[in-house]
Amino acid sequence: MNRRLTDGQFAWLLMVPGLALFGAIIAYPLVSALVTGFFEQSLVRPGRAFVGLDNFADLLGGDFWPVLRNTLVFTLGATIAPFVIGYALALALNAGLPGWLRGVFLFPWVIPGVVVSFLWLWIFNANYGVLNGLLGTHVSWLGAPATAMIAVIVTKTWASFPWMMVMLLAGLQTMPKELHEAAAVDGAGAIRRFRSVTVPHMRAIAGIAFLLEFIWNFQHFDTIYVLTGGGPAGATKTFAVAVYDTAFKGFDLGHATALGGLWMLLLLVLMAFYLRKENA
DSSP states (O other): OOOOOOOHHHHHHHHHHHHHHHHHIIHHHHHHHHHTTEEEEEESSSSSEETTTTHHHHHHHHHHHHHHHHHHHHHHHHHHHHHHHHHHHHHHHHHOOOOOHHHHHHHHHHHHHHHHHHHHHHHHTTTTTTHHHTTTTOOOTTTSSHHHHHHHHHHHHHHHHHHHHHHHHHHTTTSOHHHHHHHTTOOOHHHHIIIIHHHHHHHHHHHHHHHHHHHHHHHHHHHHHHHTTSSTTTOOOOOHHHHHHHHHHHHHHHHHHHHHHHHHHHHHHHHHHHHHHOOO
């Protein structure tokens, strides 16, 4: 006698291919990498030796804190700047700026990140860069620790502000016009209407957009690596660059995966905060 599958059994049967794929390309590599953090293992020599927490202790007593500081500086700068620019442009577009400008402002967002990085690498070039040509200077923008991080943040801001603009503009266009009209009738000026009407309405979507951009920038790699490679003198070395350099230039998988584990813990804290805010 044929036995029919229950709805629950059929659902699990449909999930098996997806779960197998998840386990093969995400779960297993992640667990394997976390375990490697407790071993001394080279990318070029066979074998490995268990060292416990030594890799983590080496990192916390060495380069972890400078890398964390650089990561936070880059993340905050590359999040706040596009947020402010995107918010300003969203307000202008919502107030009546020609709609065709939306497509123009979106242009930096649709260009691949590596292409954007090479474009700004040319702009910041010390010998024939456009910026030095316009300013009449000979500054090595990417070669000096004092300006390298600023240059990287400017590049990432140019690539990111369109996304912020679109998200915030979508939120502004859900705002009932009657709220602004009522506030204007009550005598509220433009600034007062912005503080009392726009900001409260936009608080949720602005917070989520800001936090998402912060999380993405916290793990950003390509712009920094193309422009400076983490230099000069480690001035722009973030977690993403440090893990890459440790694993594929220093051939030290143990310390690289230990650093990646610490990096992942910080990302999990940010993700938990994001999920809590989204469900609030």
